[in-house]
Amino acid sequence: MNAIFSLVAVIVIIAAAFLGASIPRLDFLFGVVFPYAAITVFLAGIIYRVIKWSASPVPFHIPTVAGQQKSLPWIKDSPLESPHNTWGVIGRMALEILFFRSLFRNTKMEMKSGPKLVYGSSKYLWLGAIAFHWSMLIIVLRHLRLFMQPIPSFVLGLDSLDGFFQVGLPGLYITDVLILIALSYLILRRLTVRRIRYFSLASDYFPLFLLFSIAGTGVLMRYFYRIDLVNVKELAVGLFSFHPAVPQGTGVLFYVHLFLVCTLLAYFPFSKLMHMPGIFLSPTRNLANNSRMKRHVNTWNHPVRVHTYEEYEDEFREKMREAGLPLDKE
Amino acid sequence: MAGPKLKPEELASKIKYNLPPNGWMDQPVEFREGTFNYSGNPKNVEYLQLPNPRKWQPTDPDWQLPENWKEIILEGLRDRLHRFRSLQIFMDICVRCGACADKCHFFIGSGDPKNMPVMRAELLRAVYRKDFTLAGKIFGKYAGARELTLDVVKEWFYYFYQCTQCRRCSVFCPYGIDTAEITLLVRELLSLIGVNIDWIVTPVANSFRTGNHLGIQPHGFKDSIDFAVDELESITGVKVEAPINKKGAEILFITPSADYFGSPHYYTLLGYLALFHEIGLDYTWSTYASEGGNFGSFLSHDMMKSLNAKMYAEARRLGVKWILGGECGHMWRVVHQYMNTLNGPADFLEEPVSPVTGTKFGNARSTKMVHICEFTADLIKNGKIKLDKSRNDNRRVTFHDSCNPARALGLIEEPRFIIRNACNNFFEMPENTIKEQTFCCGSGAGLGTDENLEMRMRGGLPRANAVKFVKEKHGVNFLGCICAIDKATLPPLMEYWVGGVDVGGVHELVGNALIMKGEKERTTDLRGDPLHIEGNRHV
Numbered sequence: 001m002n003a004i005f006s007l008v009a010v011i012v013i014i015a016a017a018f019l020g021a022s023i024p025r026l027d028f029l030f031g032v033v034f035p036y037a038a039i040t041v042f043l044a045g046i047i048y049r050v051i052k053w054s055a056s057p058v059p060f061h062i063p064t065v066a067g068q069q070k071s072l073p074w075i076k077d078s079p080l081e082s083p084h085n086t087w088g089v090i091g092r093m094a095l096e097i098l099f100f101r102s103l104f105r106n107t108k109m110e111m112k113s114g115p116k117l118v119y120g121s122s123k124y125l126w127l128g129a130i131a132f133h134w135s136m137l138i139i140v141l142r143h144l145r146l147f148m149q150p151i152p153s154f155v156l157g158l159d160s161l162d163g164f165f166q167v168g169l170p171g172l173y174i175t176d177v178l179i180l181i182a183l184s185y186l187i188l189r190r191l192t193v194r195r196i197r198y199f200s201l202a203s204d205y206f207p208l209f210l211l212f213s214i215a216g217t218g219v220l221m222r223y224f225y226r227i228d229l230v231n232v233k234e235l236a237v238g239l240f241s242f243h244p245a246v247p248q249g250t251g252v253l254f255y256v257h258l259f260l261v262c263t264l265l266a267y268f269p270f271s272k273l274m275h276m277p278g279i280f281l282s283p284t285r286n287l288a289n290n291s292r293m294k295r296h297v298n299t300w301n302h303p304v305r306v307h308t309y310e311e312y313e314d315e316f317r318e319k320m321r322e323a324g325l326p327l328d329k330e
Numbered sequence: 331m332a333g334p335k336l337k338p339e340e341l342a343s344k345i346k347y348n349l350p351p352n353g354w355m356d357q358p359v360e361f362r363e364g365t366f367n368y369s370g371n372p373k374n375v376e377y378l379q380l381p382n383p384r385k386w387q388p389t390d391p392d393w394q395l396p397e398n399w400k401e402i403i404l405e406g407l408r409d410r411l412h413r414f415r416s417l418q419i420f421m422d423i424c425v426r427c428g429a430c431a432d433k434c435h436f437f438i439g440s441g442d443p444k445n446m447p448v449m450r451a452e453l454l455r456a457v458y459r460k461d462f463t464l465a466g467k468i469f470g471k472y473a474g475a476r477e478l479t480l481d482v483v484k485e486w487f488y489y490f491y492q493c494t495q496c497r498r499c500s501v502f503c504p505y506g507i508d509t510a511e512i513t514l515l516v517r518e519l520l521s522l523i524g525v526n527i528d529w530i531v532t533p534v535a536n537s538f539r540t541g542n543h544l545g546i547q548p549h550g551f552k553d554s555i556d557f558a559v560d561e562l563e564s565i566t567g568v569k570v571e572a573p574i575n576k577k578g579a580e581i582l583f584i585t586p587s588a589d590y591f592g593s594p595h596y597y598t599l600l601g602y603l604a605l606f607h608e609i610g611l612d613y614t615w616s617t618y619a620s621e622g623g624n625f626g627s628f629l630s631h632d633m634m635k636s637l638n639a640k641m642y643a644e645a646r647r648l649g650v651k652w653i654l655g656g657e658c659g660h661m662w663r664v665v666h667q668y669m670n671t672l673n674g675p676a677d678f679l680e681e682p683v684s685p686v687t688g689t690k691f692g693n694a695r696s697t698k699m700v701h702i703c704e705f706t707a708d709l710i711k712n713g714k715i716k717l718d719k720s721r722n723d724n725r726r727v728t729f730h731d732s733c734n735p736a737r738a739l740g741l742i743e744e745p746r747f748i749i750r751n752a753c754n755n756f757f758e759m760p761e762n763t764i765k766e767q768t769f770c771c772g773s774g775a776g777l778g779t780d781e782n783l784e785m786r787m788r789g790g791l792p793r794a795n796a797v798k799f800v801k802e803k804h805g806v807n808f809l810g811c812i813c814a815i816d817k818a819t820l821p822p823l824m825e826y827w828v829g830g831v832d833v834g835g836v837h838e839l840v841g842n843a844l845i846m847k848g849e850k851e852r853t854t855d856l857r858g859d860p861l862h863i864e865g866n867r868h869v
């Protein structure tokens with residue numbers, strides 16, 4: 001149900017772009033207005049949400065540690081799983097962000113008769129997630145060659161690395177294949193693993209379908225329905241340098257692709273995709289395990305009712321005296 | 331204690347990971363006997379000045395909530411979103427990848443899909459979306475939003491009191507989303523409308539009044555320490571001193587009250603007494619701060635602070651240099667991650683230095699409280715105590731990492747070092763069940779009640795199963811741990827699922843092995859069991 005809802009939503013978006021971009025006079029809308037609007041919402045939205053998050057203080061020092069603390073000098077600590085200083089935290093965060101360290105830990109529980117519980121290693125989600133995210137990052141970076149003149153050399157390098165296998169014409173990018181496989185896996189996993197489907201919302205399927213159709217239309221343009229790249233570059237460089245111009249004859253497919261990207265950008269700040277900035281702010285990961293070494297200050301640490309020693313002794317003085325316990329007030 | 335009505339095999343055969351056909355929002359909660367906790371005693375709710383004291387039970391159709399309960403909760407949620415970045419982030423960034431799903435012992439043992447950590451959090455998130463996000467306001471159910479109703483409150487009560495705040499899920503989540511944090515904050519919200527459980531409210535009230543959760547008054551405290559001193563003398567022939575409320579002592583020692591009133595905790599207490607005597611420690615017990623455990627940390631941050639305040643207050647009053655803390659799990663989470671923030675700075679104390687070895691405990695230099703395992707490991711390493719491992723030869727030992735020492739402190743090697751030096755037979759459980767991946771006893775965070783026994787046995791199954799594995803493989807007969815709740819709740823768990831495994835503290839093993847000056851020849855361990863039993867070896 002949630003999946004169908006999302007699928008329909010993405011189809012409607014594609015259809016709208018298809019129809020809209022077929023009308024010549026709407027070129028400017030799809031080629032200029034929507035991209036600028038989407039980028040604005042994307043940036044402003046992310047900034048707004050991150051500021052809002054940061055406005056809430058971190059009252060307590062609550063890292064979840066996954067390794068030996070630094071305590072006695074002869075006990076070997078694990079600086080990346082239980083970092084005790086900023087360098088360690090940077091290392092831990094880098095592992096999380098670049099390699100999804102925690103997801104790599106994933107196991108799969110099975111109950112055999114007996115009952116006997118076994119925990120097998122389960123790396124498919126990690127593999128799918130890594131393949132998708134890294135492919136996407138590389139694809140986004142490769143796109144810079146459309147926006148920039150001259151093309152930065154690292155983009156050209158990335159390009160030739162990605163096209164390393166030199167299969168077909170135009171050369172096949174490895175990341176194009178990977179991202180489609182990875183997204184298909186993530187979609188199928190959501191649809192077929194019943195437990196995952198149970199808690200999946202429309203907003204979990206929607207970005208997957210959207211990303212898949214972005215990658216799909218991209219692949220169609222590159223390998224099957226060639227479009228005029230000179231035109232695209234003209235448009236992109238124009239947008240990038242704030243001198244937008246809409247070249248003629250770029251093809252409807254391109255506008256569908258572009259509109260889907262605009263949708264993704266505009267949707268981003270209101271969705272779970274905010275895990276990208278969010279992971280940097282997660283207090284269980286970005287704090288060092290030095291809770292007893294350094295005092296953490298809570299800005300709203302309000303007073304609470306306490307039971308003082310004086311009150312305690314007042315209540316129990318007689319009994320304490322009889323038991324021979326020392327008293328503050330005789 | 332009687333076990334649940336079902337036999338272990340029956341219970342196990344009933345664990346099914348089936349899912350209801352309709353969506354989770356349409357599946358109402360069912361309060362089944364044996365799987366939930368009774369409500370807070372109104373007398374103690376009132377004593378603690380918490381809202382809405384009254385007689386009620388979760389099975390009542392009408393929970394007698396205040397008229398404006400919904401407003402109170404939503405306002406409370408808004409306030410907490412502003413005060414806790416953790417909550418704000420955890421509400422917004424979960425991608426529902428499901429990595430946490432089968433990591434929770436309550437899900438593993440119950441098969442109830444709402445015990446998947448992601449679902450537990452979704453119970454709050456759905457309400458959050460409805461009232462605090464644009465998408466939720468516009469698209470409602472299609473954006474995963476849900477109206478806050480009485481049924482939702484009942485569901486919260488059931489599932490947020492079916493989380494032991496163990497944080498195992500947080501280790502596996504790619505963003506570290508910490509369900510324990512969400513659980514505590516929802517319990518705070520529930521408490522605002524007078525929805526509490528008794529095994530939190532009553533221990534909190536006791537701790538507030540008498541200093542310990544069992545409600546033991548100062549003379550009772552002294553009696554039990556005196557009794558332990560006598561008992562230790564009859565086992566070892568050595569008479570030890572156990573000063574109480576002594577001003578000017580160098581160190582204040584605080585441990586969970588169960589250590590001096592519960593079994594098998596008691597044998598760990600004997601171990602402490604023997605150890606402190608042997609090294610000539612200048613220390614004191616306190617009747618006012620006679621509880622290390624902090625049941626307040628199961629109810630709210632404020633209550634946590636209120637109870638925790640006694641530790642520093644007493645250290646200041648007695649004029650000690652620093653504080654030493656006994657074996658306890660959640661107590662150590664509070665001490666390590668909260669105490670200094672809540673009730674510090676502890677500038678009236680000194681940076682802890684072991685008076686025996688001269689070791690500086692730099693890792694505790696600000697909070698000024700040292701874990702007994704850090705302290706003892708240092709003694710052993712420096713050769714300051716003599717241990718006769720063979721006195722623990724009647725034990726084939728495995729070690730259960732308590733959730734909080736493992737995942738909040740990273741206190742992993744210290745207890746293992748002590749165990750290896752105190753006994754000859756030590757065997758680890760499978761790696762997915764220990765250290766940072768350790769499984770909860772299933773009864774922490776206030777859930778260790780008789781009425782909740784079935785759910786406890788379910789939640790404890792992963793732990794018990796791992797013990798059973800090493801029992802069958804290595805003949806393990808002793809489950810060591812460093813937590814008072816473990817010591818109280820693992821014995822019935824072992825009896826139910828495993829059989830033939832005793833539970834005890836690491837310092838019980840130390841006490842057994844410790845060679846004391848002037849001691850008589852020991853014929854029994856601290857439990858009074860003969861030292862070497864043939865036939866209790868490898869089976």
Ligand code: HEM
Nearest residue numbers: 096097100103129133186204207208273276279425427504
């Ligand atoms: C700092 C950058 C990022 C990090 C560290 C990161 C990390 C992760 C991780 C660990 C997961 C869970 C595994 C999974 O379900 O695939 C995930 C899921 C996901 N991420 Fe990212 N991500 C980042 C940026 C992005 C961006 C920029 C997008 C899209 C525009 C994105 C889209 C997604 C989607 C759609 C999912 C859910 C996949 C599913 O439903 O199965 N991520 N991310």
Ligand code: SF4
Nearest residue numbers: 424426427428430503
């Ligand atoms: S592992 Fe984290 S992100 Fe994934 S479903 Fe669980 S809480 Fe959400």
Ligand code: SF4
Nearest residue numbers: 434493494496497499
């Ligand atoms: S904190 Fe522990 S009990 Fe609570 S949801 Fe996570 S794994 Fe389950």
